[in-house]
Amino acid sequence: MASHSAEIRGRSFGDRLLFGLVILLALAMAGPVLYVIALSLKDNKELMVDPHSVFHMPYTIKNYIDTIGTSNVFSWVLNSFIVAGGLTVLTLILSSLAGYGFARLNFPGRDALFVIVLLGLAVPEQAVLIARHQIFSWLGLHNTYPGLILPGLSSAFGVFLMTQYFRAIPKELDEAAILDNASRFRVFWKVLLPLTVPAQATLGIFTFLGAWNDYFWPLISATKKEMFTLTVGIASTQQNFAQSQGIGFLMAQAVFAGAPILIIYLFFQKYIVTAVSGAAVR
Amino acid sequence: MTASIDINKVTKQFGSLTVLDELSLSIPANEFVVFLGPSGCGKSTLLRMIAGLESVDAGEILINGERIDNQPPGQRGVAMVFQSYALYPHMTVRDNMAFGLKNISVERSVIDARIAEAARMLEIGHLLDRKPGQLSGGQRQRVAIGRAVVKEPKAFLFDEPLSNLDAALRTRTRIELAQLHQRLKSTMIFVTHDQIEAMTLADRIVVMNNRKIEQIGAPMEIYNRPATRFVAGFVGAPAMNFLPVKIRAEGGLVVAESGAGLRIATAIAAEGLPGGDYELGIRSEHVRITQPAPDAAEGIVDVLERLGERTLVYVRLGDGHQIVGSDSGDSRVAVGDRVGLAFEGAKAHLFEAAGRAWHGQEGGHG
Numbered sequence: 001m002a003s004h005s006a007e008i009r010g011r012s013f014g015d016r017l018l019f020g021l022v023i024l025l026a027l028a029m030a031g032p033v034l035y036v037i038a039l040s041l042k043d044n045k046e047l048m049v050d051p052h053s054v055f056h057m058p059y060t061i062k063n064y065i066d067t068i069g070t071s072n073v074f075s076w077v078l079n080s081f082i083v084a085g086g087l088t089v090l091t092l093i094l095s096s097l098a099g100y101g102f103a104r105l106n107f108p109g110r111d112a113l114f115v116i117v118l119l120g121l122a123v124p125e126q127a128v129l130i131a132r133h134q135i136f137s138w139l140g141l142h143n144t145y146p147g148l149i150l151p152g153l154s155s156a157f158g159v160f161l162m163t164q165y166f167r168a169i170p171k172e173l174d175e176a177a178i179l180d181n182a183s184r185f186r187v188f189w190k191v192l193l194p195l196t197v198p199a200q201a202t203l204g205i206f207t208f209l210g211a212w213n214d215y216f217w218p219l220i221s222a223t224k225k226e227m228f229t230l231t232v233g234i235a236s237t238q239q240n241f242a243q244s245q246g247i248g249f250l251m252a253q254a255v256f257a258g259a260p261i262l263i264i265y266l267f268f269q270k271y272i273v274t275a276v277s278g279a280a281v282r
Numbered sequence: 283m284t285a286s287i288d289i290n291k292v293t294k295q296f297g298s299l300t301v302l303d304e305l306s307l308s309i310p311a312n313e314f315v316v317f318l319g320p321s322g323c324g325k326s327t328l329l330r331m332i333a334g335l336e337s338v339d340a341g342e343i344l345i346n347g348e349r350i351d352n353q354p355p356g357q358r359g360v361a362m363v364f365q366s367y368a369l370y371p372h373m374t375v376r377d378n379m380a381f382g383l384k385n386i387s388v389e390r391s392v393i394d395a396r397i398a399e400a401a402r403m404l405e406i407g408h409l410l411d412r413k414p415g416q417l418s419g420g421q422r423q424r425v426a427i428g429r430a431v432v433k434e435p436k437a438f439l440f441d442e443p444l445s446n447l448d449a450a451l452r453t454r455t456r457i458e459l460a461q462l463h464q465r466l467k468s469t470m471i472f473v474t475h476d477q478i479e480a481m482t483l484a485d486r487i488v489v490m491n492n493r494k495i496e497q498i499g500a501p502m503e504i505y506n507r508p509a510t511r512f513v514a515g516f517v518g519a520p521a522m523n524f525l526p527v528k529i530r531a532e533g534g535l536v537v538a539e540s541g542a543g544l545r546i547a548t549a550i551a552a553e554g555l556p557g558g559d560y561e562l563g564i565r566s567e568h569v570r571i572t573q574p575a576p577d578a579a580e581g582i583v584d585v586l587e588r589l590g591e592r593t594l595v596y597v598r599l600g601d602g603h604q605i606v607g608s609d610s611g612d613s614r615v616a617v618g619d620r621v622g623l624a625f626e627g628a629k630a631h632l633f634e635a636a637g638r639a640w641h642g643q644e645g646g647h648g
Contacts, residue, residue, distance in 0.1 A: 172368035175335050180382030180433075181356030190381075194372045 033258075036251050040064070044246025063252035073253050075226060076233035077260065082145055083218070083229055084211035087152045091207045092200055095155055099162025099196075100188055104174065114163065120156030125216065133220060143227045151217055152210075158203050165199035166192060201271040212261055230257045284311045284468045285346040285359070285436035287332065292341035292351075294327055301327050303493045304341065309471065311346075314463050317473045318480040319490035320516070325473045328490075329439050332471065333362050345436055356385070361430035362439040365446065367422045369414040369429070376410040379429045396432040403465070404428045420451045427462070437469040444479060456482055477517050481505070489513050507641050511633040514563050520587075520594060520606050522631075523569065527562045529555065529632065536632060536640075538562045542601040544579045549628040549642030561633045568629040569607035571595050571615060572622035579623040581605065583615055597621060 039047070041059040067073055101107075102114050132151060133142075141147035169192055177187040215231040222228055228236065234257055237250060265272060287309040294302040302324045309315050317325035330336040332343055334355030343351040350358045361382075369378050376397060383393045401407040404424045414422055423443060430438055440459075444452045460483055463470055474480055480487045481501045489496045489504060489512075497509035508514035514522045527538035531552035538546045538560070546562060574580045581597035584604060593613040597605050607623055609615055632640040 170366060170368065172364045172366050173370065175333075175355075176362070176364060176368035176370070176429075177381070178335070178355050179333060179360070179362050180429075181385040182381070186385065191370055 036254055036258075039248055040251035040255050042248045044248045047247055063246075063248045064255075066249055067252045067256060072225060072228070072233060073230070073256050076228050076230040077256065079145075079148075079222075079228060079233075080212055080230040081260070083148045084208050086145065086149045087211045088204050088208045090149065090153055091155050091158050092204055094153060095158030095162045095203060096193060096196065096200070098159045099164075099166045100192065102159070102163040103166030103169075104171075104192075117156050117159050120154065121160070125151075129217075129220070136221065142221050143224045147221045148218055148227075148229065152207070152214075155203075155207065158207065161199055161203055162196065165196050169195055198271070201268065205268055205272050208264070209261070283359075283434050283436050286311045287437060287469060287471070288344040288347075289328070289332070290342050290344070292328070292331065292343060293339050294324070294331060294336065295339050300493055302331075305493075305495060306341075307488060307495065307498065309469060311469055312467050314460075314470045314472065314483060314485045316480040316484035316487050317471065317490055318475070318477060318484075318487050318517070319496075320475055323490045324493055325475075325488075325490045326441055329362075329441055329471060329473045332358075332437075333360055333439050334358050335362075359436040360439055361433045361435035361437075362441065363426045363430050363443045365442040367414070367426040367443075367446075369422060369425055371414050374411050374413055375406065375417070375425050375428075378414070378425060379432050382429065382433050393432075396434070397428075400428040400431040403431065403462075419447055420455065423447060423455060427459075431462075431466070435468070437471065438466075440470065440472040442474055443472075444474070444476070452479075459483060477519065481517075487517075489516065491516070508563075508631065508639055510639055511561065511563070511637040514631060514633065514639060518565060520566050522563045522565050523605050524561045524563050524633070525603055525605070527560055527632075529560050538627075538630070538632070540599075540601070540603070542579065542581075542599040542603060544599070544625070546625045546627045546630055548630045548632070550630070550632055550640050555632070555640065556634065559635050563631040563633055563639075564625060564629060566594055566606040567592075567608050568626040569605060570624040570626075571597075571607045571609040571613065572624045574620050574622045579625070580620060581623065583617050583619045583621055586613075586615065586617060588613075595621065597623060 035054070038054045038059075040063050041061065042054050043058075043060055043062065046053050098117075102110060102117075136142055136147055136150075141150070173191055173195075174187050177191045182190065213231065214229070215235070218229040218232045219235075222232060225233075225236070234250075234253055237253060287307075289305060289307040289309075291304045291306055292302055293300065293304055305324075305328065317328060319325045327336055331338055331351070334350075334353065338351040341351075342349050345358065345360070369375075370381065373381065379397045379400065380393050383396065397410070398407075401410060404427060406421065406424050406428055409417060409421055409425065414425065417425065423446075426443070444455055447455060456479060459472075463483075472479070472483055484501055486498060487501055487504050488498050491512050497504055497513045499507075499509075504513060504517050508517065508522075511524070515524070525538075525540045525544065527540050527544075527546075529536050529538050529552075531537070532547065534552055536548045536550040536552045536555065538544075538548060540546075540562070546564075548562075572578060579599070581599040583595055584598050585596040587594040587596075588611070591611050593609045593611060593615070595607045595609050595613070595615055597607055599605060605623060607621075615621055628642050630642065634640070
């Protein structure tokens with residue numbers, strides 16, 4: 001009996017310790033975010049005089065009003081949405097079609113081609129950057145949406161993920177549908193594709209987040225201010241206006257930049273957790 | 283709707299491996315035929331060739347006299363029930379059943395009527411709005427059958443559809459399948475490696491082994507007059523007893539003698555039997571357990587299997603061979619006992635080395 005209660009006490013102490021650690025980690029994660037939000041609600045001049053004023057009143061929404069009124073942040077958000085959204089949709093379409101092809105169709109050189117696709121996982125972006133820049137320059141694609149979207153479409157990861165997912169679906173389903181008079185496209189569209197939704201969600205989330213946060217290629221390809229994506233736009237603000245317009249204004253823009261992704265996260269939380277834990281891949 | 287199926291000299295190869303070799307078979311309309319054989323004998327491949335899921339390398343398949351092996355699967359007018367059921371997981375039961383009909387643009391009202399009728403027949407009306415993941419194995423099985431029924435096919439093809447069910451449900455579904463066949467009067471082909479399913483369901487059994495058909499016949503014909511040693515050993519539980527014997531003629535009939543001093547007078551005509559080595563085959567129900575007697579065969583009891591209505595007694599003979607005999611359900615025999623064996627020689631079969639069988643009564647070989 002005594003050992004039993006000691007066990008309960010021991011377990012509850014362990015739970016308390018774990019709980020404390022979780023709170024510490026959560027604070028470590030949330031701290032910078034809360035700090036950014038607090039800074040964005042402070043007057044710039046007050047921050048210049050006393051950086052610690054962030055921890056006390058008064059707070060103001062002037063920086064947000066200025067952001068809405070004066071900065072390009074809205075057009076950058078729109079650009080990011082077009083690029084990340086377009087890339088996500090196109091990647092899902094191409095990866096699904098390619099995955100179906102590799103998993104279900106018999107064609108000469110299929111396995112060799114799949115290996116070549118997988119090799120794409122090992123090629124770093126920096127290795128092809130100059131060549132790609134040159135080609136896009138010849139084609140006049142810089143400072144255009146296609147110029148920002150096209151490089152991300154060659155997603156070896158997406159093709160690999162979808163191929164593995166289609167392979168995991170029993171072939172009897174295809175056969176049952178074929179016996180049900182379904183055309184090959186109808187088998188793909190009505191029977192198999194709906195079953196890949198978890199994989200589509202995983203791939204879609206990774207693609208969208210990757211494209212939204214991408215800084216490297218947009219920095220090189222988008223040189224005109226109106227074609228900046230959010231990451232490039234905010235970085236340009238920091239370089240040019242941080243001193244003159246103040247840290248509070250900069251942080252207000254950062255909150256604007258982060259808000260859409262936060263909202264997406266809240267909506268797709270379940271899928272993101274599944275995607276990161278790898279449970280979506282059967 | 284029902285149809286006859288003719289398979290003419292069909293051959294199937296996977297690479298250099300021949301899976302079916304010039305196989306021919308005629309299935310009349312309305313018949314319930316079971317393809318029975320061990321794993322890898324080609325029975326599922328043959329079924330899939332009829333369905334159109336495997337190509338035919340040589341020969342032809344006809345349904346109602348019309349060649350169909352060059353037609354796409356969906357246009358052959360057959361419906362298949364898969365071992366794994368292959369229900370579409372994201373669709374409701376109703377959508378699963380309607381899918382095939384929608385694909386050929388059947389009117390909505392007709393689809394609804396057929397689904398309602400099939401659901402009533404299979405007692406799945408209350409499941410129509412559920413998805414397969416919410417159903418038990420037995421319910422999924424019924425839905426899979428329902429999906430086939432609504433198509434009103436010329437022939438039903440079943441690919442080991444009971445193997446994923448537990449023993450009790452398997453027995454019940456077996457009976458329901460037999461009733462379904464009586465009600466629909468449709469041609470049905472059923473693939474299984476389970477001889478009990480074959481014996482209980484089939485009008486005719488096609489026993490297959492090693493790329494070819496060993497025997498085609500009604501269940502009791504297969505059981506009582508197996509055409510080959512393979513059929514004799516494969517059909518029936520426990521398997522038929524086999525003993526190597528020397529034969530000689532007595533009064534025009536064969537008398538078989540084994541190394542253990544056994545002497546079994548059979549009803550097999552001695553005339554026309556070629557020379558060579560033979561095996562005698564006899565089922566356990568034709569070997570009675572008796573008290574040891576000076577002039578009777580005897581052995582030591584190895585194992586007892588009490589089946590309720592009878593007891594199977596595994597007896598080790600003097601030469602090391604084991605014979606399974608039958609005793610009453612409340613047999614008092616114990617392991618280690620010395621017992622006598624009384625053979626019903628009239629029910630014995632002879633198998634020559636090549637596997638061909640010779641039976642008693644009418645004589646000749648199967």
